[in-house]
Amino acid sequence: MVLLQSDIQIGKPDVNRKHMQELIQQAMEKNPNTDIIVMPEMWNTGYALTEVHELADPHGKKEREWLQEYAARYKVNIVAGSISEIVDEKIYNSMYVFNKEGKEVARYAKMHLFRLMDEEKYLASGEEPITFSFDGNWTAGASICYDIRFPELGRTLALAGAKVLFVPAEWPHPRLHHWRTLLMARAIENQMYVVSCNRVGVSKDTAFFGHSMIIDPWGEIVIEGGDQEEILTGSIDPALVDEVRGRIPVFEDRRPNLYFS
Numbered sequence: 361m362v363l364l365q366s367d368i369q370i371g372k373p374d375v376n377r378k379h380m381q382e383l384i385q386q387a388m389e390k391n392p393n394t395d396i397i398v399m400p401e402m403w404n405t406g407y408a409l410t411e412v413h414e415l416a417d418p419h420g421k422k423e424r425e426w427l428q429e430y431a432a433r434y435k436v437n438i439v440a441g442s443i444s445e446i447v448d449e450k451i452y453n454s455m456y457v458f459n460k461e462g463k464e465v466a467r468y469a470k471m472h473l474f475r476l477m478d479e480e481k482y483l484a485s486g487e488e489p490i491t492f493s494f495d496g497n498w499t500a501g502a503s504i505c506y507d508i509r510f511p512e513l514g515r516t517l518a519l520a521g522a523k524v525l526f527v528p529a530e531w532p533h534p535r536l537h538h539w540r541t542l543l544m545a546r547a548i549e550n551q552m553y554v555v556s557c558n559r560v561g562v563s564k565d566t567a568f569f570g571h572s573m574i575i576d577p578w579g580e581i582v583i584e585g586g587d588q589e590e591i592l593t594g595s596i597d598p599a600l601v602d603e604v605r606g607r608i609p610v611f612e613d614r615r616p617n618l619y620f621s
């Protein structure tokens with residue numbers, strides 16, 4: 361699995377698309393057996409929220425077309441981070457996922473919008489949690505950046521069968537401690553893999569620190585990036601999820617009838 365921890369040029373979808381295409385090409389040339397590629401959040405426009413109505417991709421069509429083609433060309437699953445797209449006059453922060461045949465297997469629109477960055481003033485929120493599978497072998501759950509502050513989402517996805525939680529992000533300084541701790545907590549409490557891909561670089565006054573991570577279901581860090589652009593490689597073993605869930609049977613010990621909803 362490869363994480364494209366990359367910089368993003370705010371408000372420049374054409375530049376960003378070219379950059380992402382180059383990174384995918386580099387990753388696949390280096391290791392043609394790569395099974396999954398993960399990209400960061402809102403990589404087409406960055407947080408160009410004041411211009412996002414003009415910049416957002418109508419129905420994600422432009423980006424989905426080349427992503428489908430690349431997934432099929434390189435025979436690789438792509439968790440395509442998220443893009444800003446416009447659907448029925450509403451703008452969404454949407455994750456698209458493609459399998460090795462280039463088939464689109466999921467679309468998830470970010471459910472929790474981040475007020476600190478005014479997302480809710482410009483974007484519409486997604487209304488449903490999504491699980492998906494690339495080839496039917498194991499199930500994954502979708503979440504985007506701020507979503508990881510909501511343990512309910514990770515839990516509902518785990519209960520729906522997810523063994524891996526994907527988290528594309530644009531998570532900035534100074535909250536590295538929150539980022540690492542929350543990702544770790546979601547992995548440990550749900551006994552699932554957490555795979556996060558955060559951007560780097562600076563946009564306007566905001567600096568992004570990278571530190572993309574793969575965390576295993578026991579809470580161990582499989583890989584962690586630094587704060588510069590890099591193509592990170594690590595692997596997951598979904599069977600470890602069952603093993604850890606067997607070791608400490610958290611899901612059997614839940615008391616849902618006693619919890620306040």
Ligand SMILES: O=C(O)CCC(=O)C(=O)O
Nearest residue numbers: 474505506530531532535
């Ligand atoms: O929750 C945070 O601290 C960062 C969230 C964020 O940057 C986002 O959702 O875009």
